[in-house]
Amino acid sequence: MTQSSTLDLYGFSINDRSGKVRWLAHELGLEVVEHRLEFGDQRSDDYLALNPYASIPTMIWRGETLTESTATCIYLAESFPDTGLAVFAKESCRYAYLRWLSLFAESFEMRLVEYMLAGAGIMPAELRAMHGDALKYRCDVLAKELPTSGYLVADRFTVADIVAAYSLRLAVGGGLIEFDAISGYLEPLMARPAAKASEFFASLDPS
DSSP states (O other): GGGGEEEEEESTTTTTHHHHHHHHHHHHEEEEEEEOOOOOGGGGGGHHHOOOOSSOOOOEETTTEEOOOOHHHHHHTTTTTOOOSOOTTTTTTTHHHHHHHHHIIIIIHHHHHHHHHHHTSSSTHHHHHHHHHHHHHHHHHHHHHHHSSSSBBTTTTOOHHHHHHHHHHHHHHHTTTTTHHHHHHHHHTTTTTHHHTTTTTOOOOOO
């Protein structure tokens, strides 16, 4: 196994943001070496030496330490341009790709994470109340905009679909959006071999 085909991945579980990177790694055929942390380990001296923000996940690939899951997914996909998982500036669908990435990474993800963690008692309860109404409104809008079949960008699977799926999994799990309302989009993603191998949707029970 060459250095470029191995990715060291530091995270808590299959359900945190490391899931996005894990899924993409499987799509790219990279070997994932798991480094599972217990809650609190992210503030240890050893981990802070890798990621001084004490955030999850952290990745090491080709000797480079990478943080921020969405940025890492984009970077990895662009490192393998022939896969079609990234959309480059010369392509006509570039804006759609950037818009979907930004919509989920900026407008949804952090609020959904805080909403779910507040519900689990890990973060202050007021965050759930603060985000709830806005998230429900935006999820209702989103359910109407998502494709009922195919992928987000030019009917081709890209990093945008992985980033989207993370937020959508949280939204369904949090009761903010009905699985049936977005099943036409989500089910093909759930059927992808790499998604299954990474256990990305293991926590999602559509029933």
